[in-house]
Amino acid sequence: MRWARTANARPRHPRRPRLAPEASRSNALHAGAWWLWALGLAVAASRTTNPLLLGLIVGVAGYVVAARRTDAPWARSYGAFVKLGLVVIAVRVLFSVVLGSPIPGTHTLLTLPEVPLPDWAKGIRVGGRVSAEQLVFALYDGAKLATLLICVGAANALANPARLLKSLPGALYEAGVAVVVAMTFAPNMVADVVRLRTARRLRGRPTGGIKALVQIGLPVLEGALERSVAVAASMDARGYGRTAQVPPAVRHTTTALTLGGLLGVCVGSYGLLDPTSVAYGVPLLVAGLAAAAGGLWLGGRRSVRTRYRPDRWGPRAWLVAGSGAAVAALMIRASVYAPEALHPGVVPLTAPTLPLWPAASILIGLLPAFVAPAAAQPSQENP
Template sequence: MRPTDPARNRVTRVRGVPPRDQRLGALHPGAWWLWALALGTAATRTTNPLLLALLIAVSAYVVVARRPHAPWSRSYGAFVKLALAVLLIRLLFTTVLGSPIPGTHTLLTLPEVPLPDWAQGIRLGGRVTAEGLTFALYDAMKLATLLICVGAANALANPTRLLKSLPGALYEMGVAVVVALTFAPNLIADVQRLRAARRLRGRPDRGVRGLLQVGLPVLEGALERSVSLAAAMDARGYGRTARVPAAVRRTTAALTLTGLLGVCAGTYGLLTAAGGTYGVPVLLIGVAAALAGLWLGGRRTVRTRYRPDRWDARAWLVTASGAAVAALLFLAAARDPAALHPGVVPLVAPSLPLWPAAAVLVGLLPAFVTPAPEPAAARAPAPAPAPAPATKPAKEPS
């Protein structure tokens, strides 16, 4: 048996070749997106502000516990700010343009602007009621929760690894989507870097002046990044396709089109009472046909995958936790719609339904079954040991 050389093992770790168990430790990025989209789907089934706030708290806890130390993972705060902006804009529009919800609790009365006859149904100013503002707040919180869930997926899933995991038929579309999704994180990272540099130089980084002086370097960096990305894609043969028979191309198009139509018809059947009998079979047939079309379409894409991510048991658990939250809230909305949609006329305080709240807490499972992010200090390679100082050999006695 050959003795192991610790120096050789140390050099291997420094070069960045992780062992097999570390390569398999990261969760599949598609599982994070499915989990986040399921939470967002659950948010569309309720306007109860307590349940929506609980969904936001669940996604925020998972992001804080499992967000990796990477530049693209810093975009969660930007999505939270965007959600707050949505709330404020919705309330502002309700205050200025009025609300169709009747109310008796008048908060303030704005001067109303008379409008011509062709603008019937629209008013500027007038009475602002508590019922109208409450309805607008509930409705805007639903969209804000959906945005925050999408921000959680952006902060948890590596976009490069997600692109590697896409089927071959969706590779080109996936590149466009990944570039669009990484635009916001890269832009935020550039703005933070430039503002920090301006603060170190003693220059203003806030206000209109600071924004104008930071905007030009940010746009210049985005242009340089786009040119570099285009050159890299061209050098790697992006867009090259393999030759396949005409019959395979026709079969691929027919299967994909049939699958998409089946998915649409099955989804419509599930959402309507009359189509409950045929909805599930048509949906399953459509999904099978679409998957077969994607598999055949992948034969035209000439590309290889280096160390592909595996869909392991933890990915199934993360996806199942999000799907369970969505399914249980769908069931709660059908059985007890009054608890998930509190009324505003008359104005009553919302109550927290117990078992839907417990169902939302199932979404915390990824914080306990997924591996913790690697510390930032451990990501940097260890410095090589310094060579020992050279010493002169001692003279032999004569």
């Protein structure tokens, strides 16, 4: 009896925390919140070359993706971005070995044959001495760029591209379609490659080598072309591109505000990324956002489309976006008051240390793993 009761009992699943209900159409997190969270982590990564902090950012992004991604095709692209980041690091180190580096070093690892170059190519070196200092500098620099790519990959894996397009202002709808199609190309391509490799493996065919790569690449390109034609046909059937008539003065004002605001956003963003330009970066960014918002509001009057079930920006979206903004703000502050902790020395070589305050600020980025709606798990019933 005891064995039968145990066999017929349903498997127990761990209870979900009350802060994270199962995701549904009514409580789905706004796609823009995921992008703001990921951009906050990317800004934090741009402020440091400390490999320990960069690894912590990657760990935070990976944990949130593992906890909150769905089974959608675009959710499988995170692993591809991680592999792309590793390739970036390898290429950066290879370029440093072959083309040299301006970083002086005293610890020579090897000496490559140096190719003589003409006088007009002064300052460029091919081959020569390779030092440990230049390799470490290249490794730090490549890890920084790889972390930025991984943060973008986290946003691609968590945000629904269709819902992101649905939330764009009317003035940016045309450009938003192109951007969303471009963002979904990589996830869909990864999904197609995985599907084709699985099919070849089940049929007993090899999945590696140049021949298999060519045989997989052609169906992937064909599938991408078919999706593009299907998207174009659906857009044409829905009357895409129709606009309302507005006075010329409104059009000119919209153009001036939008272009000026976007220019201010670009200059302000550069000021935030450059540690020496933080003073004017924030005011220009705020002014640019205000001007761009005014231009987008006026430009939205030309759009005649309606939104069915628009996504709401609720308290959970504020918490997710705010966690990314908090990580970025605290890392910017740390780069101003403690730059030596975020940029370990290369000449002379010193072992990187983990600064506690910046590391604690990065851990704030884990908040979406506990407050964002969790993907619904399939129920397991008894046969």
